[in-house]
Amino acid sequence: MRFAFPVLLLVFAAIATLAAGVRSVPVPEIWHALTAFDQTNPLHIVVRDIRLPRLIAGLAAGASLGMAGSIMQSLTRNPLADPGLMGVNAGAAFTIVLGAFLLGRADGGFIAALSFPGAALASLGVFAIGGGVRGETGPVRLTLAGIALNALLMSLVSAIVLTRTEALEVFRFWAAGSLAQANVRPLLEMSTIAALGAGSALLLAPRLEALALGSGLAKGLGTRPGRIQLGALAVVTMLTGAAVSIAGPIAFLGLMVPPLARRISGHTLRFEIMISALFGATILLLADTAGRLLIAPAEIRVGIMTALIGAPVFIWIARRLRPGALT
Amino acid sequence: MTQIVLKTEGLTLGYGDRAVIDDLSMAFPDRQVTSILGPNGCGKSTLLRALARLLRPSRGTVTLDGEDVFSLDTRALARRLAILPQAPNAPDGITVMELIKRGRTPWRGLLAAWSAQDLEKCTAALRHVGLGDQMDRPLNTLSGGQRQRAWIALVLAQDTPYLLLDEPTTWLDLRHQLEVLTLLRERNRRDGTTVITVLHDLNLAARYSDHLVLLGPAGLVATGAPDDVLSEDNLRHAFGLEAMVTPDPVTGTPMIVPR
Numbered sequence: 219m220r221f222a223f224p225v226l227l228l229v230f231a232a233i234a235t236l237a238a239g240v241r242s243v244p245v246p247e248i249w250h251a252l253t254a255f256d257q258t259n260p261l262h263i264v265v266r267d268i269r270l271p272r273l274i275a276g277l278a279a280g281a282s283l284g285m286a287g288s289i290m291q292s293l294t295r296n297p298l299a300d301p302g303l304m305g306v307n308a309g310a311a312f313t314i315v316l317g318a319f320l321l322g323r324a325d326g327g328f329i330a331a332l333s334f335p336g337a338a339l340a341s342l343g344v345f346a347i348g349g350g351v352r353g354e355t356g357p358v359r360l361t362l363a364g365i366a367l368n369a370l371l372m373s374l375v376s377a378i379v380l381t382r383t384e385a386l387e388v389f390r391f392w393a394a395g396s397l398a399q400a401n402v403r404p405l406l407e408m409s410t411i412a413a414l415g416a417g418s419a420l421l422l423a424p425r426l427e428a429l430a431l432g433s434g435l436a437k438g439l440g441t442r443p444g445r446i447q448l449g450a451l452a453v454v455t456m457l458t459g460a461a462v463s464i465a466g467p468i469a470f471l472g473l474m475v476p477p478l479a480r481r482i483s484g485h486t487l488r489f490e491i492m493i494s495a496l497f498g499a500t501i502l503l504l505a506d507t508a509g510r511l512l513i514a515p516a517e518i519r520v521g522i523m524t525a526l527i528g529a530p531v532f533i534w535i536a537r538r539l540r541p542g543a544l545t
Numbered sequence: 546m547t548q549i550v551l552k553t554e555g556l557t558l559g560y561g562d563r564a565v566i567d568d569l570s571m572a573f574p575d576r577q578v579t580s581i582l583g584p585n586g587c588g589k590s591t592l593l594r595a596l597a598r599l600l601r602p603s604r605g606t607v608t609l610d611g612e613d614v615f616s617l618d619t620r621a622l623a624r625r626l627a628i629l630p631q632a633p634n635a636p637d638g639i640t641v642m643e644l645i646k647r648g649r650t651p652w653r654g655l656l657a658a659w660s661a662q663d664l665e666k667c668t669a670a671l672r673h674v675g676l677g678d679q680m681d682r683p684l685n686t687l688s689g690g691q692r693q694r695a696w697i698a699l700v701l702a703q704d705t706p707y708l709l710l711d712e713p714t715t716w717l718d719l720r721h722q723l724e725v726l727t728l729l730r731e732r733n734r735r736d737g738t739t740v741i742t743v744l745h746d747l748n749l750a751a752r753y754s755d756h757l758v759l760l761g762p763a764g765l766v767a768t769g770a771p772d773d774v775l776s777e778d779n780l781r782h783a784f785g786l787e788a789m790v791t792p793d794p795v796t797g798t799p800m801i802v803p804r
Binding site: 292295297421423424425427428430431432434435437438439440441442480484485486488 | 594598599620622627629630636637638647653655
């Protein structure tokens with residue numbers, strides 16, 4: 219069964235997330251904390267109030283980024299595309315620093331509330347610049363529009379943080395994603411959005427497979443390329459917007475997970491999306507756990523950990539590509 | 546008497562202001578193999594794309610059984626008419642079977658579960674193009690001829706009574722061109738599939754087609770049986786080519802020898 223190995227890995231990562239840390243909790247005690255909570259037991263409080271939200275945040279953000287990466291790579295026909303290409307991270311960064319600049323606030327709830335609208339507006343902008351409004355969009359146009367809008371937003375972010383120290387503090391704190399603020403982030407709302415995105419992704423997958431053959435053949439197969447692209451970008455926005463609201467920007471995860479998933483799923487997009495969800499959550503949880511253990515009692519933020527793992531994977535994928543594979 | 550189902554009326558096609566096809570009214574005989582011929586830039590592919598509703602005409606209509614192809618539900622049309630455009634795109638590392646299965650797109654429901662019939666059509670299409678034992682190989686490890694046959698298997702698996710192909714023999718050596726045209730004619734003779742292709746090679750087109758459409762720089766030059774269409778006069782009009790037309794020593798079909 220192709221799912222057995224990814225599911226087992228995820229179960230292992232989930233248990234490690236609950237068990238490992240400055241205070242390690244034995245597995246039977248985790249079970250008691252979840253089933254027979256004792257509020258006088260400090261280990262139970264660690265599991266229930268700190269590590270469980272962190273686990274849920276990691277599952278939702280990791281699975282979302284894995285799935286979004288898989289859809290982005292299919293849509294842009296680029297095995298190195300990252301869901302961040304749609305501008306969600308830059309969009310969220312922009313609204314957060316703008317909020318801090320105008321209102322001088324920087325608490326977790328405030329950041330979470332500004333992330334999703336910024337992410338959604340930015341990806342709408344990429345779609346519009348990429349010709350989506352006139353139905354002229356294609357992989358190359360979308361990629362270029364994404365790069366252009368990302369660059370614009372990030373330079374605006376730089377301009378703001380250079381003029382206002384409060385904004386710089388907020389940005390510095392947010393720019394490397396982390397699961398540490400899980401309990402002040404809107405986990406329920408964002409997990410719901412991510413779940414809706416996941417369901418739509420699975421429904422959209424067969425049409426995306428047709429679109430990957432080129433828009434002429436896709437039309438000939440009875441699909442509507444414009445609608446598929448719009449649907450796919452809506453799904454990517456839901457998934458990555460949810461992830462960035464929960465955890466901030468997580469570098470490389472959406473890029474490295476789908477090629478690993480394809481080694482198990484092959485080119486059946488629906489399987490690829492499901493395996494990407496499992497791998498995305500697993501890698502994010504393991505990276506987060508490792509980040510908490512390596513320099514304990516301090517911790518390395520998970521966005522830095524995924525970049526450390528992701529950069530070599532990126533180079534590995536790039537080296538395996540044949541010349542012309544991206545055209 | 547052959548039946549006519551697919552036809553164009555007053556069809557004008559162009560990109561921007563330039564009309565490539567102007568006011569073309571013609572019919573494609575049913576259950577026959579038709580080849581569209583003509584010099585580069587005369588609008589062969591443009592015409593084919595319009596027949597398959599990939600390009601919206603600036604004026605005029607394309608009708609299938611009396612209905613405008615642009616007003617038909619696109620999915621329903623995809624169950625009747627398949628098109629293989631030039632240079633389609635394959636994801637890196639996709640296997641032959643994974644590719645062919647995408648030809649079943651118009652037949653899959655909302656949840657898109659695979660039916661036994663879907664898989665049967667795919668394996669039958671693969672056997673038909675002679676790739677029955679290659680289905681698990683990655684497409685990019687196949688030879689050029691095999692790869693082209695895999696793409697043809699994709700549109701065969703789509704299982705439509707009308708099959709349109711844009712230059713299916715480009716980039717292939719002569720033996721592989723013959724292979725591709727033979728298998729298209731087999732499909733036509735066995736299942737009564739109407740096959741319409743854009744071709745460059747006049748002699749091969751004459752051998753393998755029941756019906757020819759010859760376009761020139763100023764529009765339609767001639768349409769009909771190969772013997773009637775490929776005359777010295779028509780070739781001069783369409784291509785500006787001085788040529789001798791003589792019976793092909795093997796098949797007796799017209800053979801063009803440039804002077």
